Amino acid sequence: MFAAITRASTSRPRAAAGQAFLALYSTVTGLARTNWRTSGKTPQSLITTEEDSADTDSSSTPSDSPHAVSHRRAPSKPPTPHQYKAHKLAMKERFPEGWSPPRRLSRAAMEGLRWLHAQDPETCTTPMLAQKFRISPEAVRRILKSKWEPSKEERERLLQKERVRRDEWIAKKREEENQTQTQLLMEREQGRKGLRTLA
CATH class of the missing domain: 1.10.10 (Arc Repressor Mutant, subunit A)
Known part of the structure; x- marks a missing residue:
């Protein structure tokens, strides 16, 4: 058997590995050749035969051959319009540290x-x-x-106004949080009911 493998490898080096594999596994009991289909199909662009190599040696362009690999690239981005560039340059010139809108104290x-x-x-x-x-x-x-x-009365009035605004804002945020919590609980309960009906 070893002599057959070495003879096959000297005549055709490409087919030698395949013949050695077949010879080994077809003779060993219990290790018959099976097709587990674990690998995908080999792309045609990777399969080269003697005819293909002869074709590529002749003067043919890669785009003419049926096995030419097309390199797909993402399309280029459209150029930035002139107005946007001008606006960006003007903003950098006027605000070197970046745009910071007015802030109330x-x-x-x-x-x-x-x-x-x-x-x-x-x-x-x-x-x-x-x-x-x-x-x-x-x-x-x-x-x-x-x-x-501000006078003392004016100061008290302004402080009271500020407190009321802050309390209203806090109450509004609490209400929004409560609504989202109840909505999430209702969705969770509906999901459990759906699972119970399926079971």
Whole structure:
């Protein structure tokens, strides 16, 4: 048997491995050849025969051959319109640190800003306060410049108004959370009922 395998391997090297496999497993008892179908079909582009190799040696382009592999690429993105580019450049020019919309400060924050500046004006400069409070330097300048102070009654009224708004916001959020919780519980209960009817 070994002599047959070596003779086959010298005559055709490609077929030798297949013949050796068949010779070994067809002679051993209990190890008959079975097709388990564990591998997929080999793509035609990977199968090369002598005829195909002769065809490729001749002067033929890859697109002419039936086994040419097409390399599919994702389509290129359309170019960015001129207006968008111009807008992006203008925004970068006007706002080098990025766009930061105006932000309102509470009365307590404004008082804290004034107090910090009064304590140490050299350290708490306008740009530093603008950066820390995340507002524009112009807003800091206006807050520091303003001398208006609410009266005691006005201050109490503003604080009360702020508390009411905060409490309303908290109540609204709690209501939304309760609604989502009840909705989730109802969906879970309906799912359990559906499973019970199937069982």
